[in-house]
Amino acid sequence: KKLLALLLSILLITSSSAIANEALYGSWESDDGIRIDIISGFKANIGPAIYWDNEEVSDVRTWQVDPNTNSLKIYYSSRQYSFLDNGNLRWGNTTYQKIDNIKQKNVIDIKKDPDAFINALTLSEWSSDSRKSDLKEFTKTFSSTSGILSEFDSENKFTGFSEWGVSSGILKFGSSTIYIESIISDKYLVAVDAQDRFLVLTKGG
Numbered sequence: 001k002k003l004l005a006l007l008l009s010i011l012l013i014t015s016s017s018a019i020a021n022e023a024l025y026g027s028w029e030s031d032d033g034i035r036i037d038i039i040s041g042f043k044a045n046i047g048p049a050i051y052w053d054n055e056e057v058s059d060v061r062t063w064q065v066d067p068n069t070n071s072l073k074i075y076y077s078s079r080q081y082s083f084l085d086n087g088n089l090r091w092g093n094t095t096y097q098k099i100d101n102i103k104q105k106n107v108i109d110i111k112k113d114p115d116a117f118i119n120a121l122t123l124s125e126w127s128s129d130s131r132k133s134d135l136k137e138f139t140k141t142f143s144s145t146s147g148i149l150s151e152f153d154s155e156n157k158f159t160g161f162s163e164w165g166v167s168s169g170i171l172k173f174g175s176s177t178i179y180i181e182s183i184i185s186d187k188y189l190v191a192v193d194a195q196d197r198f199l200v201l202t203k204g205g
Contacts, residue, residue, distance in 0.1 A: 048198035104185035111169035
């Protein structure tokens with residue numbers, strides 16, 4: 001009976017965390033124009049937060065929720081949060097209004113279907129922000145699971161390249177950048193490393 005009660009408690013905590021996280025997902029803007037996009041991650045209570053400045057992505061940080069204290073932490077800033085009756089988000093002393101829902105569709109998980117992931121990776125163009133001020137192209141070379149990542153600036157000038165590869169559900173850039181979880185959706189490539197640092201790329205053509 002004690003074991004059953006423990007399992008039920010764990011399930012209740014997990015489900016309540018998932019529901020709370022669902023409410024957080026979206027694009028939020030404060031009265032002074034600060035915009036933060038909160039996106040789902042790979043486990044409950046943690047994911048990527050995209051900061052915007054003048055309609056351009058300025059930074060990607062990690063958000064974390066502590067369900068015991070009802071606090072939301074983004075980077076080094078941790079404050080209590082709540083949802084107001086009108087649906088707005090209150091984080092510390094700042095109120096944010098949801099300006100867009102962010103729901104990822106047609107998700108491809110690198111661990112579940114690496115071939116489909118690689119196809120989606122190489123068939124699309126990618127950017128660090130939605131205004132496409134930079135461009136990233138993944139191409140295959142002599143292997144079906146690795147190739148070259150070419151990068152271009154806003155004027156489509158080549159700025160550099162590195163190697164990419166997929167192996168055993170791991171996405172690797174260059175010689176040392178390793179992402180232990182990765183997905184591609186209709187809008188984004190989202191990946192995370194072992195230190196819970198997130199990569200978010202916007203899908204283009």
